[in-house]
Amino acid sequence: MTTAPVRVPGRKIPEWTGFDGLVQLISVDGQRTVGCPYWDLVADVDGDQLRDLYRDLVVVRRIDAEAMALQRQGELALWAPLLGQEAAQVGSARALRPDDFVFPSYREHGVAYCLGVDPVQMLRLWRGAGLSGWDPAVHGIATPAIVVGSQPLHATGYALGVTLDGADSAVLTYFGDGATSEGDVAEAFGFAASYGVPVVFFCQNNQWAISEPVRLQSHTSIAQRGQGYGIPGVQVDGNDVLAVLAATRLALARASAGEGPTLIEAVTYRMGPHTTSDDPSRYRARADDEEWRVKDPLARLSALLHREGLADDAFDHEVASEADAVAATLRAGCLAMPDPEPADVFAHVYAEPHPLLQEEKEGYLSYLASFDEES
């Protein structure tokens, strides 16, 4: 399996400006589109890299499927599936440089995977075995934000720090269409635009905020919601991994060059439930699902690879086997994950000693120990 990023050919902003249509580089039936200027930004992506992107998509979908199964079998408390959003996540994550930083919501398992997070550790939060799964400083990605819309402000502040440091890194933050109604997201737009900091707002518009359709959140397209703040918006086919890669590269390049924030709306679809606790059949028409099934992000890249002789049955089989192996490791790792110890409840509330906490911890542990003494 590969976790090597697609090579990023420097951060250059192309000459052209003013493209305001939907960015799509691979059509729904797997053809390369003609005339979209964003092709400039992915001119370096060769056959090997396309195959790597496809591999990422397949592995990420397989991780998601295994996690869903683990939840249904009672091994996870909850899971927020990414089914249908693989291209939006892989395409954007593969545009990152190692010194960039990501602030995700709770559905960005594919982004975390691309940044080298161990999939087993991603499950810790969802299993209830801990509250986080990785060191943000090591992987360049913060712990997932469960409070909807809280993290774009953190990204904006981090980006302000990048500016104060005089660095040319960029910050990428993910949120959904529902989050764009949150005040914190509006405040993040305002702060980011006023300070001109290097942050990219990446909205996966998956059409649904649990049961609420996107038209309830916004009277305009999500991409247009940045305009009042002076933040340029771009709408990209979120099921087209190349288009997402191109749009994210451009936005990150603008950020790095000091040109300020960009709002990317990746138009995609949540093919599954909001979480394992949700039941979309209560609010969503089957016809909608069928319409989007045709636009499947994996199928379209696969079609392109096969059409152009970059993939054959042996490749497909190899990728599927690799994904199955990742899933098997994930399952074994999940089942072997230990429950927290009682003392863990009290750990890390504060960075410095705290007498009340110390007292409560000692009291509870001696209470537990008293049972041992009785027996």
Next chain:
Amino acid sequence: MATMSLGKALNSGLRRAMEHDPKVVLMGEDIGKLGGVFRVTEGLQRDFGDRRVIDTPLAESGVIGTAVGLAMRGYRPVCEIQFDGFIYPAFDQIVSQVAKLHYRNEGRVTVPVTIRVPFGGGVGAVEHHSESPEAYFAHTAGLRVVTPSNAADGYRMIQQAIASDDPVVFFEPKRRYWEKGDVEDEDDVDGDIDGERPPAEVPLGQARVVRVGSDATIAAYGSMVATALDAARIAEEEGTSLEVIDLRSLSPIDFATLETSVQKTGRLVVAHEASVFCGLGAEIAARISERCFFHLEAPVRRVGGFATPYPASRAEQHFLPDADRILHEVDRCLQP
């Protein structure tokens, strides 16, 4: 040694912290050229520049949320919330993010954010400008909550709060901003030819006995410390000896100092401006009853605001405890 107001002492403490650590940045509304509505940051943008003293858009959640990101980038942001009653839009960022990120990241992320909040009444202000919201934050695990009552503590405690790796909500008693006191500086040590050092620095979480007495203890904090001292002076004239404790830290609370005092006096009155119901006094009364039950000669009494919103300013003297209301509760302790 210099004599200065609490506001000026905080200003000097902030300046000192910024000189000491280049990662300390100030953020807030009107804190730059204006120097804050109470002038606590006066002159700091002029001397440190607008990249370290940052005027923000008018969005309290935005101030705190961006401070979280700055902290994750290695900075020590000091946020000013303009008035107590304007902190609520930032409540989610403070409670769900600032307070919990260290825990949620299992110790891998620290959030050394200081949130400065002018609080309390007594200045004749319009509504939303006189509140005492400290109990909300003391109730929240992961935060430290402190308040200085005088200039010397203001100077020291703001530096300690900024240096802490934990987030600190720093309540500044606004009606005491203009009251003067002696402030000791580290420079005093260098210039002291007798080699006599100033008193050892009191840790941030520690209470202080500000007046020694024997008949009853008054526990107070922020603006109420001066009121409690007034009460003690009046009581002394009437032959009653009151011990006054300045809690200084509201989370954690230094119960050891309280217990020592109550074991001696046998009586405790807790005074604060905040509403008595579910206020800090409730927690203190419960703990002291648990720990000092056999030393108590009377139930712990509380004196504070009523279970009302903060009233119109021309009626605030009825809401705010004064020395007489404190002494009324002391009397009920002495003659239960």
